[in-house]
Amino acid sequence: MMAMAHPKLTLRPYLAKDTAVLREIFHDSIADLTDEDYTPAQQEAWASVADDEAEFGKRLGSQLTLVAMLETSPAGFASLASGNKIDMLYVHPAAAGQGVGAMLADALEKLAGGRGAEKLVVDASDSARDFFEKRGYVAQQRNTVSVGDEWLANTTLHKQLAVKREAS
Ligand code: ACO
Numbered sequence: 001m002m003a004m005a006h007p008k009l010t011l012r013p014y015l016a017k018d019t020a021v022l023r024e025i026f027h028d029s030i031a032d033l034t035d036e037d038y039t040p041a042q043q044e045a046w047a048s049v050a051d052d053e054a055e056f057g058k059r060l061g062s063q064l065t066l067v068a069m070l071e072t073s074p075a076g077f078a079s080l081a082s083g084n085k086i087d088m089l090y091v092h093p094a095a096a097g098q099g100v101g102a103m104l105a106d107a108l109e110k111l112a113g114g115r116g117a118e119k120l121v122v123d124a125s126d127s128a129r130d131f132f133e134k135r136g137y138v139a140q141q142r143n144t145v146s147v148g149d150e151w152l153a154n155t156t157l158h159k160q161l162a163v164k165r166e167a168s
Contacts, residue, residue: 007070007071008070008071009068009069009070009075009098009099009100009103010068010069011066011067011068011069011103011104011107012066012067012069013065013066013067014060014061014065014066014067014077014079015067016057016061018060018067018074018077019053019056019057019060020053021073021074022056022060022067022074022077022090023050023053023056025074025075025076025077025090025091025092026047026050026056026088026090027047027050028092028093029076029090029091029092029093029096030043030046030047030090031043031047031093032093033091033093033096033127034046034125034126034127036127037125037126037127038125038126038127038152039150041149041150042147042150042151042152044150045147045148045149045150045152046147046150046152048147048148049147059079059087060077060079060088063079063080063081063087063088064079064080064081064108064111065077065078065079065080065088066078066079066104066107066108068091068095068100068103068104070095070098070100074092075091075092075094075095075100076089076090076091076092076095076100076101076104077089077090077104078090078101078104078105078107078108079108080108080111080112083112083115083117084112084117084118084119084120084121085120085121085122086105086108086120086121086122089101089104089105089122089128091104101131102135105131105132105135108120109135109159109161112161113161113162117161118160118161118162119158119159119160119161120137120158120159120161121156121157121158122137122156122157122159123143123145123154123155123156124137124154124155124156124157125152125154126153126154126155129155129157132157132159133157135159136159136160137157137158137159138157138158138159139155139156139157140155140156140157140158141155141156142154142155142156143155143156
């Protein structure tokens with residue numbers, strides 16, 4: 001195949017048939033992009049959340065899940081849960097640093113805002129925290145969550161979507 005200098009990046013809604021490849025993206029993203037912040041045991045516990053493909057598909061399907069396509073291949077995905085919470089944002093390591101995450105976050109912010117949400121909430125991994133802060137998310141609190149036999153730290157951040165109305 002001919003190398004493409006500017007591969008085309010697009011978004012589309014999640015389809016049930018995407019589940020297996022999104023599970024791979026989830027695994028590879030955690031394995032390759034979070035190793036500076038989490039131990040191998042923590043990464044393994046985190047990735048094992050998607051071990052049950054049917055369960056993972058149910059989670060993706062029950063949320064507003066978008067898939068980023070680089071040409072014809074999924075390169076990342078993001079999901080919005082309960083109107084104003086970003087539940088998942090994962091980019092394949094081979095596609096990292098090319099604007100895939102920004103495009104997904106941008107789309108979720110627009111969708112949440114369009115549905116009337118005034119702010120977006122995210123429990124960001126330590127590996128993704130700078131990414132979110134760069135986009136205007138503000139840290140609220142540190143959390144430690146139990147995943148399998150491990151404890152993982154993350155940070156709750158908020159981004160104001162609508163202009164705050166003055167109290168009248
Ligand atoms: N640290 C600092 N800056 C970053 C990072 C980072 N880890 N990742 C991206 N950026 C910056 C980029 O430099 C870029 O800046 P620019 O606009 O000035 O050029 C901007 O953020 C956008 O970068 P993208 O290329 O759009 O980011 P990418 O496609 O690489 O996706 C993501 C970022 C989603 C954090 C990816 O690295 C990833 O999947 N990480 C591992 C999985 C993970 O931790 N996901 C979040 C879990 S928490 C949750 O799901 C809610």
